Amino acid sequence: MQDKLLITNIQRMCFHDGPGIRTTVFAKGCSLHCPWCSNPENINFKPEIYENGGKIGTYGEAYSADRLVDILMKDKNFWNGEGGVTFSGGEVLMQAVMLLDVLERLKEKRVHIAVETALFVPMENLKTVLDHVDYFIVDVKILNGEDCRKILGGDLELYKRNVQILYGSGKLKLFRIPCCPEYTFTEENRKRLVEFLKEYPSVPVQIFAIHNLGEKKYRSLDRPMWTSMGVEKDELELYCEELRGNGINAEVIDI
Numbered sequence: 001m002q003d004k005l006l007i008t009n010i011q012r013m014c015f016h017d018g019p020g021i022r023t024t025v026f027a028k029g030c031s032l033h034c035p036w037c038s039n040p041e042n043i044n045f046k047p048e049i050y051e052n053g054g055k056i057g058t059y060g061e062a063y064s065a066d067r068l069v070d071i072l073m074k075d076k077n078f079w080n081g082e083g084g085v086t087f088s089g090g091e092v093l094m095q096a097v098m099l100l101d102v103l104e105r106l107k108e109k110r111v112h113i114a115v116e117t118a119l120f121v122p123m124e125n126l127k128t129v130l131d132h133v134d135y136f137i138v139d140v141k142i143l144n145g146e147d148c149r150k151i152l153g154g155d156l157e158l159y160k161r162n163v164q165i166l167y168g169s170g171k172l173k174l175f176r177i178p179c180c181p182e183y184t185f186t187e188e189n190r191k192r193l194v195e196f197l198k199e200y201p202s203v204p205v206q207i208f209a210i211h212n213l214g215e216k217k218y219r220s221l222d223r224p225m226w227t228s229m230g231v232e233k234d235e236l237e238l239y240c241e242e243l244r245g246n247g248i249n250a251e252v253i254d255i
C-alpha cells in the first residue's frame with residue numbers, strides 16, 4: 001500500500017475553498033470521469049508525464065505526511081484564524097488512509113480542515129477521515145442513476161448514502177452544482193436537483209456555469225477536450241430563484 005499522498009499542486013491564498021483564506025492541496029486520482037473536468041491531470045491515479053511547449057514534466061508527486069505538513073504550516077500566518085487547509089482533487093477521499101495521517105498531524109496543530117469531494121467513494125473511506133474534517137463541500141451532479149453510471153462512472157446510490165452520513169454528522173456545509181446544459185442542467189436533472197436538495201434544507205448551495213477550462217492541461221497530456229455550449233448567467237439566476245422558492249439557500253457564483 002502506498003504510504004504517501006499523491007498530489008499535483010499546492011495552491012496558496014484560495015478564497016473559494018471553504019471559510020477564510022486557505023491553502024488548497026490537489027490530490028491525484030478520481031473515482032469519476034466527468035466530461036467537463038477542468039483538471040484532467042487529477043483523474044489518473046498514477047504520475048503522468050506531460051509535455052508543455054517543449055517542457056517535459058510529471059503530474060503527480062508523492063508526499064510523506066511529515067513533508068506535506070511542514071510545507072502547509074508555513075502558510076499558517078495567512079489563514080488568520082478562520083482559514084486553513086482544503087483538500088481537493090481529483091477525489092482526495094480515494095486516498096483516505098494516507099490523508100488521515102496528514103489530517104491527524106494538522107489537527108494536533110489545531111488547523112481548520114476542509115475537504116472538497118464528489119463523494120463517489122467507498123463509505124469506509126469517508127468514515128476513515130470524518131472525525132478529522134471540519135467542513136465538507138460536496139458536488140451534486142447527475143441525479144439519474146443510469147446516466148450517472150454511464151456518463152460519470154459513479155454509483156448514485158453510494159453517493160446518496162454518503163451524503164446522508166455526512167449530513168447526519170453536521171459537517172456537510174456546502175453543496176456545489178457545476179451547470180452545463182448537456183448533462184447537469186437538463187430540464188430533467190434540474191427537477192431532480194430541486195427534489196434532492198429539498199431533503200437537506202440547512203445546507204447552502206452554490207451553482208456555477210462550467211467553463212471550458214483546462215485546455216492547456218489536456219493538450220499537455222495529448223488528450224481530447226470536451227467543450228460545453230455553456231449556460232447564460234440569466235438562466236442560472238432564474239434557476240437560483242426557483243431553488244430559493246423551494247426553500248433552498250442558493251446562490252450563483254463565478255468559479
Ligand code: SF4
Nearest residue numbers: 030032034037090118
Ligand atoms: S469529480 Fe472533479 S476531478 Fe473528478 S472527474 Fe469530475 S470534475 Fe474531474
